[in-house]
Amino acid sequence: MFSTHPNNANLRSIGLITDFGLTDPYVGQLKGVIAKKAPACQVVDISHDVEPFNVAQAGFFLAASYEHFPDDAVILAVVDPGVGTDRRIVCVQIDDRLLVAPDNGLLSLAMTHTWTDVRAFDLSRAKAAPKKVSHTFHGRDIFAPLVAWLALGGSPGDLGQEIDPASLLSRAWSHPTLSPGQAQGHVLHIDRFGNCVLNLEAGCLGSPQTVHMISPAGGELAYVTTYADMPEGAPGLLEGSQGFLEIAVNQRSAAKRFGLSMGDAIDLTWED
Incomplete structure (x- = not known):
């Protein structure tokens, strides 16, 4: 053949x-x-x-x-x-x-x-x-x-x-849940810098000022454009280079900061 x-x-x-x-x-x-x-x-x-x-x-x-x-x-x-x-x-x-x-x-x-x-x-x-x-x-x-x-x-x-x-077989991590002011997704990848890439497409939350992660670990995330928009050691949520949202900490590991692992379910809330 x-x-x-x-x-x-x-x-x-x-x-x-x-x-x-x-x-x-x-x-x-x-x-x-x-x-x-x-x-x-x-x-x-x-x-x-x-x-x-x-x-x-x-x-x-x-x-x-x-x-x-x-x-x-x-x-x-x-x-x-x-x-x-x-x-x-x-x-x-x-x-x-x-x-x-x-x-x-x-x-x-x-x-x-x-x-x-x-x-x-x-x-x-x-x-x-x-x-x-x-x-x-x-x-x-x-x-x-x-x-x-x-x-x-x-x-x-x-x-x-x-x-x-x-x-074709589908998986839950391919289909995040989005509703006004709320999103449920998964951590798809943690890169070598400790940034946590989510299965949420860039831009899907609109443009909130801050986002609250309520699980698996709580914390306020500034919604930023670049890593440098966060003070060193501060956490945020931004649209990464791969086309998906990622949780990051400027010059630190977000995975270590929040105890996140690949596959973790993430719940986010924000005010529109």
């Missing part, structure tokens, strides 16, 4: 997101397969340091990153606690970009935060293509040759059936 090049006249860039880390040989093997199948395609590492099994964090990396790639890029995101089971292998097409992942909710945030039409395809047939498949490493044996084939011009519709995007 992947033995021939569909059309290498229009090569696509490939982006990679995994929780494989760089200590083990897994990333190198995955990229080696891509290099063997599609040697002329540019491969960009978005991140291989997703927290192990953290589908929400990978979903955030994907949603925040895919628009920065060329219009026809193929983005592979493999955080796959269900590897080897009957979970589907799926592809979402947003404009001309193709996002490939296991159907475990990883794609749901990207679909929620797009304003364009989304098409989805079940590409589980790809499991039958390789001659030898490890039940524990579909990233190397199935996903890598699949994305190489797509990057060489393969069409997802030629491999799998188009499906309703609403049939």
Whole structure:
């Protein structure tokens, strides 16, 4: 199925997101397969340091990153606690970009935060293509040759059936709850500075002066534009560079200040 090049006249860039880390040989093997199948395609590492099994964090990396790639890029995101089971292998097409992942909710945030039409395809047939498949490493044996084939011009519709995007597995962290003066969301990611990225899209609260976090830890957050708008050591809420709101403390760790961890539910209130 992947033995021939569909059309290498229009090569696509490939982006990679995994929780494989760089200590083990897994990333190198995955990229080696891509290099063997599609040697002329540019491969960009978005991140291989997703927290192990953290589908929400990978979903955030994907949603925040895919628009920065060329219009026809193929983005592979493999955080796959269900590897080897009957979970589907799926592809979402947003404009001309193709996002490939296991159907475990990883794609749901990207679909929620797009304003364009989304098409989805079940590409589980790809499991039958390789001659030898490890039940524990579909990233190397199935996903890598699949994305190489797509990057060489393969069409997802030629491999799998188009499906309703609403049939893909969704997660609570993809759908924050918003009402006048109140929001309930989740911490998707904590960056190396201790900033806590929420699943609340930038601008969704309007322009309050202050926001009160009532759980899991209480505190007043100034609604600011830049980190420097807060006095050193003071907390705030701002629209981060990734398109989502983040809780920050100027030159300190917000995660340590408020005892926050990835996955925590957040309740915010403010006056309109």
